[in-house]
Amino acid sequence: GALRLVAEEAWIWFGQLRAAQERMARRASQLEDVSGSSRMMARRAASYGSSRTFIVHRARRAE
Numbered sequence: 001g002a003l004r005l006v007a008e009e010a011w012i013w014f015g016q017l018r019a020a021q022e023r024m025a026r027r028a029s030q031l032e033d034v035s036g037s038s039r040m041m042a043r044r045a046a047s048y049g050s051s052r053t054f055i056v057h058r059a060r061r062a063e
Helices: 002-062
Strands: none
Touching: none
């Protein structure tokens, strides 16, 4: 009776815990994807900015 009830409650709690862990793992991977793509964009912007600065500097020296 009582032991079976406790076991069922524990099983339900365990299932809820697993579902919560899966949600957290999914959210973490989504955040990782977002931060990864923003890092790529930042890197691209930085390299574009530095190459543009170099080109402008070279053009001014040529004048």
